[in-house]
Amino acid sequence: VGSIYTQTAAILRVATLDFDTDSLSVRAYYYTDSLMRDAFIERRSSYIYEDKVFQVYMNDEQLLLRIRDLESGEVLFTKALLREDTIEGLANSPILVPGRGILGIEKEYRSVRRFMKRYATFEPFIQVRRAGDHYLMCIGGRERTRGLPVPMPGQGPGFSNNFGIWWDVWNPSYGYSYGNSFSFYSLVHVPTMTRSVVYYEKPLIAASNELLEEVKKPRDQCLFRIGGRYCLGYFDEKTKNYRLVTLEGY
Numbered sequence: 065v066g067s068i069y070t071q072t073a074a075i076l077r078v079a080t081l082d083f084d085t086d087s088l089s090v091r092a093y094y095y096t097d098s099l100m101r102d103a104f105i106e107r108r109s110s111y112i113y114e115d116k117v118f119q120v121y122m123n124d125e126q127l128l129l130r131i132r133d134l135e136s137g138e139v140l141f142t143k144a145l146l147r148e149d150t151i152e153g154l155a156n157s158p159i160l161v162p163g164r165g166i167l168g169i170e171k172e173y174r175s176v177r178r179f180m181k182r183y184a185t186f187e188p189f190i191q192v193r194r195a196g197d198h199y200l201m202c203i204g205g206r207e208r209t210r211g212l213p214v215p216m217p218g219q220g221p222g223f224s225n226n227f228g229i230w231w232d233v234w235n236p237s238y239g240y241s242y243g244n245s246f247s248f249y250s251l252v253h254v255p256t257m258t259r260s261v262v263y264y265e266k267p268l269i270a271a272s273n274e275l276l277e278e279v280k281k282p283r284d285q286c287l288f289r290i291g292g293r294y295c296l297g298y299f300d301e302k303t304k305n306y307r308l309v310t311l312e313g314y
Contacts, residue, residue: 076110078134079273092184093117095137113192113199115203116140119188120203127180129154129250130161131257141257143250147177157249157264187242188274194292195314197253202267204247268314272296276307 076093105124110117112134121128131141145153151174161182163169173179186205193200247267251260266274268287275296276282285298288308295308 068303078112093134093137095132098218105254107184107186107205107241109188109190111190111192111201114194118190118192118201120188120201121182122180122188124180125182126243127154129203131199131252141252143259145176147180149176150174151176151179154250155248155269156251156260156262158249159246162244162248169196186246189247197255198262199252199254201252202247203250204245207244223232264313268294268311269312273309276312 076095078190079088079089079090081088092127105122107122108119110119112118117132118126119130121130122220124304126144126146127143128142130139130143133138143154145286151159153280159173159252161173161179163171164185171182173182179218179296183205183226186207188203191202193202204304208263246267249264249267251262252258253260272294276285276298279298279300284306285296288297289297290308294311294314296304296311297308299305300307
C-alpha cells in the first residue's frame with residue numbers, strides 16, 4: 065500500500081485481506097532501504113510473491129534490484145548497476161521505451177546512464193511470476209503524457225481532429241493520461257538465486273500482439289494462464305470457433 069520514511073529507512077506497508085474473517089490489516093516492514101533519501105532522482109516499487117518482496121529502486125547514482133525474505137528481511141539477491149554500466153547486466157529482454165511526447169519515437173536503451181535519465185520521468189512498477197525454475201520479473205513504468213483537446217467541450221474520450229488519435233482523457237482542454245508505458249524482463253534462477261542467462265526477444269504482450277496481427281478480425285481476445293502456460297484465446301471468424309494458441313517459452 066506504499067511507503068513512509070524515517071531519517072534512515074523507508075518503511076514498506078503491506079495490506080492483507082483475510083477472506084475468512086472479512087478483515088483488513090496493515091503491517092509495516094522496517095527493513096526496506098532508503099539508500100539516498102535526498103537524492104535528486106528517486107524511484108521505487110515493490111511486489112510480494114511467494115513470501116518474498118521484490119524491489120526495484122533508482123536514484124541519481126544507481127539502479128538496483130533486490131529480493132528479500134518478507135518475514136526476516138534477509139537479502140536473497142541483489143543486483144546494482146551504476147551509471148557507467150550497461151543495462152545488459154540487469155535485462156533479459158530488449159528495453160524499448162516510447163519517446164517523449166505524443167509522437168515520440170520508440171528507442172532501445174543499452175546505457176544505464178541514458179536509461180536512468182529517461183526512466184526518471186516514469187512511475188515505476190515491478191511484477192513477478194514463476195517461469196519454470198526462474199522468477200520472471202517484469203519491470204517497467206507508466207508516464208503521464210499531455211493529450212490534445214478533444215473536439216467538443218464537455219464530451220468524454222474521443223478522436224483528435226488534427227491527428228486522428230484517440231485520447232482517453234475526460235477533459236475538453238489539455239489533459240494528462242498514462243499514455244506511455246514500457247516493460248522489460250529480468251530473470252533470477254530460483255534454486256541458486258543468481259541471475260539467469262535466459263533471454264526473451266520480446267515480452268509476453270508483444271508476442272501475443274504479434275500473433276493477433278496474423279489473425280483476420282479477431283474477436284474476444286484474451287490471455288489465459290492454463291497449467292503453467294500462457295495461451296492466447298480469440299474467436300476465429302473463419303471457423304466460427306474460439307481458439308486457444310499456446311505462447312511457447314512463456
